[in-house]
Amino acid sequence: MVTATPTTFTRDEVASNNTVDSLFIIIDSKVYDLTSFADAHPGGAHVLLQVAGKDATAEFFQMHRHEVLLKYEKLCVGTIAGETPQVLTIGPGDLSPVPYSEPQWLVPEFSSPYYKESHRKLRKAARIFVDEHLRPEALRIEESGERPSKEIIKLMWENGMNPMRLGPGKHLKGHTLMGGIVTPEEFDYFHELVLTQELSKTHGRACNDGFLGGMVIGLPPVLNFCNDPALRERVARECFSGEKAICLAISEAFAGSDVAGIRTTAVKSDCGKFYIVNGTKKWITNGVWADYFTTAVKTEKGYSVLLIERGEGVETEQIKTSYSSAAGTAFITFDNVRVPVNHLLGKEHQGFPVIMSNFNHERWVMCCAVIRSCRVVVEECLKWTNQRTVFNKRLIDQAVIRNKLAKMIALVESSQSWLESLTFQMCNMSYAQQSISLAGPIALLKTFATRAAHEIADESVQIFGGRGITKSGMGRVIESFNRTYKFDAILGGSEEILGDLAVRQAMRKFPKAML
């Protein structure tokens, strides 16, 4: 029996620690003393006793994510003399060595016309941020349903992330972006794509919305259409810094993708200084804790958009959806809310252009995120199929599994290529041109990407089996994706509405000549 704890062991020394009173195992040439852990082991003490004193590397990686070893590092008491651990530990910010786990532009032997050095630096810095700060917070609150902490939003602000998430533009002026990696002037849609894709690697779909998703869609109408410069500056400053939260309040129980169906009304007060707002809003991301509501209302001769501040007559209630409450999805009631007339965004009765103005950008952001999440799922499946043995073969050794993976990889790669091609167009078109020429293609891409997500979610759960429907352990990313990918297929315009929009827009350019 080993009495002291040396840093190296022989395999024979480990073999003699094979009882309940002294239970050692080897995983990847490292020695773990599980004597006092065995009774607390979530998989039971019995399975550990079966491998006591032995090399349990294969058994361990069939049942656990690598991160379990990192979390329980204190159980490691040494290594096997003369052996070097083989399992790679991916550090914060590192690229994944798993094939197809990174977009092509990040694979060393591939080149891309789209990305410069500043995009690569931003990728690295953003991933370090996600690995070190955002994912740990996301894992915690995805489960508890809490609002993202003030500290994390402040950290995002200090790194210039919050204004960057609204894309290129004059709102970036004066901000230091990720320690100065990229200047406000050179920041383009590819920088935004990189940031959005990195931020979506939290493994928590609701948290991705919780981390200021409401600001990404609720603040642009204020920046672009607020008629009162002082109000605009104040709201921008408060929302970027996380001091206050904003959301976009358009959809209602009566109207989802059908914006024209809204019933919330705004009537001018007799004194002419206020709008009196009455009505309800539903499925409003971040609405539970929002201080500002960029709200679509019906006015006497059309639709208008008002910036409503939380106050008397504004009530918000959490809606329990299939993802976590960390997104703060709200049902909102406006009951005789008095809104000062300088809070009108754009022109009275001409709110449609204001409502529509950010839709393309919102949908494009959703494409960036869902496509990256699909790739995370592909990575999980590739890792699992290489680790998991069934019928004495690894899953990857089965042709049927390789076929599923081929389909999933092709869907991710084609979506990303289309996304990059459209992003290049965005970089080279004015805002007005984008509205005319890209609304259809972006709508189609979103529809395609969420259909791809549907296929990928379906195949991934088949590959993971029971673990794909289990919230913890090996399949937790797969379970979460299956529960939440539909949010992208509905929010920002449903697949059906967007497909229809794209074809209708194309028909406007249909030549008069007959075939």
Ligand code: HEM
């Ligand atoms: C350092 C050694 C080990 C640690 C720290 C550990 C820890 C854990 C943890 C935290 C879980 C909960 C699920 C998860 O979070 O993944 C778990 C589950 C489990 N463990 Fe271990 N474990 C160790 C070694 C082993 C070994 C060697 C075996 C098998 C011989 C084993 C078999 C299992 C089983 C069967 C489950 C349940 C998995 C499931 O239902 O999918 N564990 N273990």
